[in-house]
Amino acid sequence: MNPSPSPGAGRRAMPPVGRGVIRLWLVLVVAFALIAAGAGYWQVVRSAELVGRPDDPLLIAAARQVVRGRILDRDGTVLATSKKDRNGESYRSYPSRAVAPLIGYASRIYGTSGLERAFDAELSGLHRLDPVDELLSKFGTDRFRPQDLDLSLSLELQTEAVRRLGDARGAVVMLDPKTGEVLVMASTPTYDASAIADPKTARAAFKAVSGDPARPLIDRAIQGRYVPGSVFKIVTSIAALGSGAITPATTFARQPAAEKDGLLVSGFRIRDGHHPFTGSTPLAFRRAVEVSCNIYFALAGLATGGEGLASWAAKLGFGAPIPFDIPTASSQVTNGGGSFGGGFADDVELANAAYGQGETLATPLQMALVASTVANHGVLMKPRLVTGLSGPDGSTTFGPEVWRTVISPEVAGQIGAAMRQAVEGADGRRFTAGADVPGVAVAGKSGTAQLDGSAKPHSWFIGYAPAEDPQVVIAVIVESGGSGSAAASPIAGKLLARYFATIGR
Numbered sequence: 175m176n177p178s179p180s181p182g183a184g185r186r187a188m189p190p191v192g193r194g195v196i197r198l199w200l201v202l203v204v205a206f207a208l209i210a211a212g213a214g215y216w217q218v219v220r221s222a223e224l225v226g227r228p229d230d231p232l233l234i235a236a237a238r239q240v241v242r243g244r245i246l247d248r249d250g251t252v253l254a255t256s257k258k259d260r261n262g263e264s265y266r267s268y269p270s271r272a273v274a275p276l277i278g279y280a281s282r283i284y285g286t287s288g289l290e291r292a293f294d295a296e297l298s299g300l301h302r303l304d305p306v307d308e309l310l311s312k313f314g315t316d317r318f319r320p321q322d323l324d325l326s327l328s329l330e331l332q333t334e335a336v337r338r339l340g341d342a343r344g345a346v347v348m349l350d351p352k353t354g355e356v357l358v359m360a361s362t363p364t365y366d367a368s369a370i371a372d373p374k375t376a377r378a379a380f381k382a383v384s385g386d387p388a389r390p391l392i393d394r395a396i397q398g399r400y401v402p403g404s405v406f407k408i409v410t411s412i413a414a415l416g417s418g419a420i421t422p423a424t425t426f427a428r429q430p431a432a433e434k435d436g437l438l439v440s441g442f443r444i445r446d447g448h449h450p451f452t453g454s455t456p457l458a459f460r461r462a463v464e465v466s467c468n469i470y471f472a473l474a475g476l477a478t479g480g481e482g483l484a485s486w487a488a489k490l491g492f493g494a495p496i497p498f499d500i501p502t503a504s505s506q507v508t509n510g511g512g513s514f515g516g517g518f519a520d521d522v523e524l525a526n527a528a529y530g531q532g533e534t535l536a537t538p539l540q541m542a543l544v545a546s547t548v549a550n551h552g553v554l555m556k557p558r559l560v561t562g563l564s565g566p567d568g569s570t571t572f573g574p575e576v577w578r579t580v581i582s583p584e585v586a587g588q589i590g591a592a593m594r595q596a597v598e599g600a601d602g603r604r605f606t607a608g609a610d611v612p613g614v615a616v617a618g619k620s621g622t623a624q625l626d627g628s629a630k631p632h633s634w635f636i637g638y639a640p641a642e643d644p645q646v647v648i649a650v651i652v653e654s655g656g657s658g659s660a661a662a663s664p665i666a667g668k669l670l671a672r673y674f675a676t677i678g679r
Contacts, residue, residue: 240264242297243320243565245277245289247329248357253277254290259373266290266371270329272336275361275393276500276559279370284380288393289323289559292500296321296563321565326355326558334672335360338665343653345394345538346669351546351638351647353574354555357677358648358669359539361394396502399535400651403623404466404605404658405634406530408544409507410475411463411589413486416581419478422588425456426473437469442522444472451601463592463619464602468529475528476521483507483528484516489580490544490554497577498539499559505540509533531624542649545636548589549617549644552581593617594641605657606635608664611671615641618666620658630654633661639670645678646670 241264245254253273256264266280278288286294299320335346339362348358363386369379383390392398414420428437433450436443446468452461462470475483487493487507496502507527512519518527526532539557547554554577562571581589594617596602597609606620618637625631633655638644648666655661 240298240320242266242280243299243322245297245323245325247325247327247332248561249328249330251329253325253327253329254280265373266368268367268371270333271364271366272333272360273327273329274364274367275390276327276359276395277367279367281371281376281380282373283376284370287391289500293323293560297323299565319566321563323560324562324564324571326350326357326561327359328357328677330676331358331669331672332360335665335669336362336364338668339652342655342661343388343394344651344655345398345649346651346665347395347538347542347647347649348669348673349542349546349557349647351549351555351644354546354557354577355561355574356557356559357646357673359393359395359559361392361398363388363390365390393500394651395538396496396498396500397537398651399503399505399537400632400634400653401623401625402530402534402536402541403621403632403634404468404530405541405544405619405621405636405649406527406534406536407463407466407471408548408589408593408619408636409487409490409492410471410478410483410528411459411592412490412544412547412581412585413483414474414478415459415585415588416486417478417482419482420459420474422459422592424474425458426470427456429456429467429469429473430454432469437472437525439472439476439525440520440522442525444469444525459588460592460595463589464595464599466596466605466620471529472525475524478528480508480512480515480518480521480524482516483524484518486580489578490547491540491577492536496537496539496543496557498557502539503537505536507534530621538649538651541634541636541651542647545593545618545638545649546647547580548586548593549638549647550586551583552586553579590617590641593619593637596620597637605659606637606663607659609635609637609667609670611639611667611674614639614670614674616667616670617641617644618663620663622657625654630656633658633663635662635666637666637670639674646673 241256244252247253254277255267257267258264276288278290280286280290335358344362346358346360349356365383369375436445452465457467457470484507492505492507495504508517510517514520518524523532527534556575556577597606597616597618606618609618610616616637616639621634623632633652635658636649638647650662650666652661
């Protein structure tokens with residue numbers, strides 16, 4: 175006889191109540207830990223980044239409530255300050271138009287641009303110098319502690335650069351090759367940033383400036399990308415000499431004849447008929463720089479190879495934004511996509527790029543850094559504009575920083591000697607007229623950047639002085655200015671002379 179089933183037979187046993195409570199407790203603990211970790215990450219670790227975003231609600235509120243910190247040049251001259259309207263609300267004022275494309279504007283209606291945008295959190299006082307103080311400020315009533323921005327810029331030189339550019343569209347960059355400090359970052363045409371910042375005139379002013387075909391809102395010094403022409407030959411020199419593809423004594427047997435008939439590269443003929451006076455003797459490196467021989471540098475580029483030219487240019491900053499206080503456009507040796515090496519399509523593109531034509535594009539800041547590398551014995555310093563911050567909580571300064579060593583001092587000296595001959599040599603003066611400074615040895619290279627169609631070429635000059643102990647580097651671009659000696663070289667010479675009469679005396 176089978177036993178009778180028990181009352182609970184066939185039903186699953188229930189787990190003890192205590193075990194379920196423990197599991198729930200563990201889930202809640204983990205959940206709260208994740209929430210706390212996330213809050214800590216965003217409010218502490220990423221705090222500075224978030225308050226620096228232009229769309230941060232606190233920054234938007236600060237546009238009305240806060241008297242922003244001042245922006246000062248190297249001599250303490252005010253470049254940006256604040257005023258108050260009838261309602262007691264703050265708005266920005268800019269005493270000089272010469273710095274408008276660089277400093278930008280801070281407007282209640284149109285937001286921020288330029289340096290005002292890049293350092294919005296610091297100028298508004300949302301970003302503190304002390305990380306602990308910044309964290310605690312979130313819980314206090316004194317949320318905004320504006321800071322002043324100290325720049326390496328010289329307003330005197332900046333104003334002179336804008337004056338020398340005149341009505342032309344162009345840019346000038348001057349910097350200290352040993353520290354990377356930017357002394358001039360001029361872009362023309364300029365505009366009235368105060369009119370955009372003032373609520374009473376903002377709409378009409380912004381409409382006029384944004385609709386201007388000359389595009390004054392663009393900072394050409396860091397955002398303008400130009401065909402560099404012959405100033406790019408210094409990049410090719412760095413690549414060719416640095417890689418050992420050529421030496422200062424290298425000559426090319428094909429070069430003299432090609433001066434007359436052109437250099438044939440895969441069916442394409444490269445011409446360079448502007449210096450028949452060099453005769454039938456093949457040019458060596460220094461002489462080729464002096465007379466700006468396209469054919470010599472086309473052959474040097476081919477000897478270096480596409481991969482070699484692109485990789486050495488990358489060491490100088492080509493191919494990526496330059497690490498700087500304000501976002502910069504990327505310069506390029508080629509538009510890429512080719513399989514010849516370094517992204518070049520073929521040897522024709524490479525040969526043209528080697529003397530600064532083809533798809534090669536560069537910003538004035540980039541070309542200033544090329545000259546700076548040579549001037550500083552092969553060491554490239556990070557460019558910097560902001561040298562310090564100061565406010566109620568104290569001050570901090572930013573010192574020089576090495577970006578990378580590009581070439582040896584020996585190679586830099588070889589290129590520098592050629593650049594000096596390009597300014598002081600009997601034939602070099604034909605191409606760099608006006609770049610010389612009485613009593614000061616100048617090293618440099620001019621450029622005539624040919625454009626498509628019938629457009630007038632861009633005029634370039636890059637260089638430094640004194641040649642034997644460089645203190646200042648300069649890059650000048652004049653859009654559609656003609657030859658390098660027609661516009662850019664004379665501007666460079668005048669500005670270098672002004673530098674040695676003021677800062678470098």
